[in-house]
Amino acid sequence: MTDHDDRSRLARDAARVLARLRAERPRVHCLTNFVAMQLTANLLLAAGAVPSMTMDAREMPAFVETSRALLVNLGMLDPWREAAIPVAIEAAHGLGRPWVLDPVKVDRAPARRAFARRLLERAPAVLRCNAAEAEMLEPGPGIVTAVTGAADRISGGGRAIELAGGTMLMDRVTAMGCAASALVAACLAVEPDPFLATVSGLLVMKVAGAIAAESAAGPGSFVPLFLDAVHGLDAATLQRRAELA
Amino acid sequence: MTDHDDRSRLARDAARVLARLRAERPRVHCLTNFVAMQLTANLLLAAGAVPSMTMDAREMPAFVETSRALLVNLGMLDPWREAAIPVAIEAAHGLGRPWVLDPVKVDRAPARRAFARRLLERAPAVLRCNAAEAEMLEPGPGIVTAVTGAADRISGGGRAIELAGGTMLMDRVTAMGCAASALVAACLAVEPDPFLATVSGLLVMKVAGAIAAESAAGPGSFVPLFLDAVHGLDAATLQRRAELA
Amino acid sequence: MTDHDDRSRLARDAARVLARLRAERPRVHCLTNFVAMQLTANLLLAAGAVPSMTMDAREMPAFVETSRALLVNLGMLDPWREAAIPVAIEAAHGLGRPWVLDPVKVDRAPARRAFARRLLERAPAVLRCNAAEAEMLEPGPGIVTAVTGAADRISGGGRAIELAGGTMLMDRVTAMGCAASALVAACLAVEPDPFLATVSGLLVMKVAGAIAAESAAGPGSFVPLFLDAVHGLDAATLQRRAELA
Numbered sequence: 029m030t031d032h033d034d035r036s037r038l039a040r041d042a043a044r045v046l047a048r049l050r051a052e053r054p055r056v057h058c059l060t061n062f063v064a065m066q067l068t069a070n071l072l073l074a075a076g077a078v079p080s081m082t083m084d085a086r087e088m089p090a091f092v093e094t095s096r097a098l099l100v101n102l103g104m105l106d107p108w109r110e111a112a113i114p115v116a117i118e119a120a121h122g123l124g125r126p127w128v129l130d131p132v133k134v135d136r137a138p139a140r141r142a143f144a145r146r147l148l149e150r151a152p153a154v155l156r157c158n159a160a161e162a163e164m165l166e167p168g169p170g171i172v173t174a175v176t177g178a179a180d181r182i183s184g185g186g187r188a189i190e191l192a193g194g195t196m197l198m199d200r201v202t203a204m205g206c207a208a209s210a211l212v213a214a215c216l217a218v219e220p221d222p223f224l225a226t227v228s229g230l231l232v233m234k235v236a237g238a239i240a241a242e243s244a245a246g247p248g249s250f251v252p253l254f255l256d257a258v259h260g261l262d263a264a265t266l267q268r269r270a271e272l273a
Numbered sequence: 274m275t276d277h278d279d280r281s282r283l284a285r286d287a288a289r290v291l292a293r294l295r296a297e298r299p300r301v302h303c304l305t306n307f308v309a310m311q312l313t314a315n316l317l318l319a320a321g322a323v324p325s326m327t328m329d330a331r332e333m334p335a336f337v338e339t340s341r342a343l344l345v346n347l348g349m350l351d352p353w354r355e356a357a358i359p360v361a362i363e364a365a366h367g368l369g370r371p372w373v374l375d376p377v378k379v380d381r382a383p384a385r386r387a388f389a390r391r392l393l394e395r396a397p398a399v400l401r402c403n404a405a406e407a408e409m410l411e412p413g414p415g416i417v418t419a420v421t422g423a424a425d426r427i428s429g430g431g432r433a434i435e436l437a438g439g440t441m442l443m444d445r446v447t448a449m450g451c452a453a454s455a456l457v458a459a460c461l462a463v464e465p466d467p468f469l470a471t472v473s474g475l476l477v478m479k480v481a482g483a484i485a486a487e488s489a490a491g492p493g494s495f496v497p498l499f500l501d502a503v504h505g506l507d508a509a510t511l512q513r514r515a516e517l518a
Numbered sequence: 519m520t521d522h523d524d525r526s527r528l529a530r531d532a533a534r535v536l537a538r539l540r541a542e543r544p545r546v547h548c549l550t551n552f553v554a555m556q557l558t559a560n561l562l563l564a565a566g567a568v569p570s571m572t573m574d575a576r577e578m579p580a581f582v583e584t585s586r587a588l589l590v591n592l593g594m595l596d597p598w599r600e601a602a603i604p605v606a607i608e609a610a611h612g613l614g615r616p617w618v619l620d621p622v623k624v625d626r627a628p629a630r631r632a633f634a635r636r637l638l639e640r641a642p643a644v645l646r647c648n649a650a651e652a653e654m655l656e657p658g659p660g661i662v663t664a665v666t667g668a669a670d671r672i673s674g675g676g677r678a679i680e681l682a683g684g685t686m687l688m689d690r691v692t693a694m695g696c697a698a699s700a701l702v703a704a705c706l707a708v709e710p711d712p713f714l715a716t717v718s719g720l721l722v723m724k725v726a727g728a729i730a731a732e733s734a735a736g737p738g739s740f741v742p743l744f745l746d747a748v749h750g751l752d753a754a755t756l757q758r759r760a761e762l763a
Contacts, residue, residue: 063555063571065308069447074492079447080378081308082349087382094381104572106598108351133570136584137577200749202559202569247564248745255493259445310553314692319737324692325623326553327594332627339626353596500738504690 061103195241306348348377440486551593685731
């Protein structure tokens with residue numbers, strides 16, 4: 029099998045993950061920051077998943093139990109969410125739910141960095157971050173790591189791939205990375221292979237972003253076009269426009 | 274009088290409530306969840322009302338005093354808002370301000386359900402929720418209850434009506450139900466009959482949603498079109514497109 | 519030099535501030551309210567700046583240190599942000615970072631008003647508020663004061679100017695004033711004269727608002743058009759459409 033065949037198969041498998049997401053409509057519990065909440069919820073809904081976002085520690089077991097994946101985002105970390113995170117991860121472990129860690133701005137905040145390192149020991153399925161954040165952390169070999177940017181680099185379990193495409197406009201909209209992490213969590217809810225789930229979620233971001241950028245007049249009009257593109261994305265388009273390397 | 278005449282009259286009365294909302298521009302104090310805040314505020318502004326959203330218990334008396342209706346939404350309930358809610362309701366009672374209860378996700382969270390049941394004893398004018406939430410609660414006969422979904426069922430004081438129409442796209446946008454509850458509160462600010470106020474608010478949602486769906490390419494473009502439709506809705510269109518049963 | 523020449527020069531200088539903002543991409547730390555966060559972050563990104571919004575007191579020194587200006591917005595003031603604000607201002611003073619005070623709704627909330635008065639003694643570079651809020655406060659002569667509304671009045675250091683233009687649609691979108699204060703802070707990050715920085719930020723709001731209003735069908739479609747207009751604004755358009763008096 030050639031590399032080209034591998035990449036084609038990966039794009040086809042990603043399209044199947046998206047199809048399952050839409051068919052199964054899993055609930056994803058998102059512990060995320062205030063700036064990212066609305067876009068994150070709307071992205072999950074556009075993709076076919078269902079978000080919940082409660083972040084009170086007392087409610088974690090009940091909400092994680094009825095969800096199929098968990099997102100832990102450290103942006104704007106406050107004592108309230110900081111207390112809920114370990115409870116949510118404990119519940120996820122007990123129930124066998126996969127979870128994604130998004131260690132927002134650990135390159136700037138020492139206390140948050142130490143917290144993120146402790147969380148990495150609690151076996152997230154996926155770590156999604158940018159290059160500056162990745163430099164601060166040392167994920168274990170069992171954790172799929174996605175470093176996103178102009179190109180996304182995804183690696184784990186002996187596999188590695190790069191996703192190109194997308195659009196620079198995504199850098200001019202707040203919380204696109206945070207929302208991407210939530211979409212990866214949604215894919216994990218329906219796909220047991222964390223490498224494929226991560227590729228699936230990030231490929232949807234890249235392709236829908238590129239489609240939206242074709243019609244957008246700027247970062248304002250980009251957002252509704254992007255959500256429309258996610259909602260309307262079909263398997264053939266996802267495969268045809270995938271830029272894997 | 275025939276049922277048809279009743280329904281026509283109700284739609285005409287709803288159009289008058291919307292006109293009063295725009296003329297009087299009441300302030301509505303909304304204790305709501307973080308995901309819903311921006312859409313809720315923008316919906317109230319588009320409809321003609323003015324939102325305030327402070328949720329610190331210390332500020333409740335001052336903010337409720339200068340508002341004409343109160344929304345209590347339990348989504349993402351945190352200790353901070355939980356402490357403010359009884360203070361706000363007490364202030365609303367003392368000032369004769371009507372209030373709306375939106376018991377978000379009480380079907381999932383036992384502690385929140387118990388809290389909602391206690392709040393129902395504090396005489397909200399309206400309970401707005403979905404079917405799963407409604408099953409968990411037993412509103413007293415004096416409370417107008419609106420169970421929203423593909424069709425909205427509104428009942429109370431011996432009256433009952435169903436609103437059809439709208440669009441499935443509203444299910445793919447976060448916090449549309451939460452925002453609808455706020456719009457009902459805004460209608461209560463200018464209309465003393467809670468049944469009519471509830472019909473008015475939910476009818477605006479349904480008709481504006483249907484109008485927006487005609488031009489929307491997906492859930493992303495739907496939101497700005499929906500807010501434009503609320504802002505531009507005229508009495509004749511509201512009456513002509515009302516689907517009451 | 520005639521007044522007309524003064525105004526032309528001010529518009530030209532404002533265009534240069536916007537150009538520096540885009541070239542330098544300063545980080546602005548925004549302590550702001552939950553309703554305003556998303557629009558504020560997206561406005562800063564559209565204009566060329568980079569937002570951060572963490573509001574935990576423990577993280578203030580690290581985040582203020584890597585930022586070049588600070589926004590302190592009192593909307594929806596909670597104990598958490600209330601504790602972070604003095605720490606952030608202290609850090610800003612120590613590092614020589616300018617800061618903007620937005621005293622949201624001090625006309626309604628007595629405790630918040632007292633807090634705002636104490637903050638005014640900590641030498642903000644700029645006070646940005648509406649007329650009702652301004653009446654409650656007495657900024658010292660060294661503080662540039664911008665009272666925004668149908669026309670914006672900016673004064674300080676013996677200078678004063680009015681900005682007309684914009685659009686009434688901005689009153690129908692939540693948090694436009696809060697976002698404007700953040701944009702003023704972004705301009706302060708690259709322009710040491712607080713009067714010019716304030717004129718620059720508010721002029722971008724007025725001109726981009728007027729451009730967006732030409733195509734908007736209501737307050738919903740206005741927002742993405744406005745962000746696009748900020749992103750695409752060129753120096754010639756800013757100068758030609760400036761309405762200074």
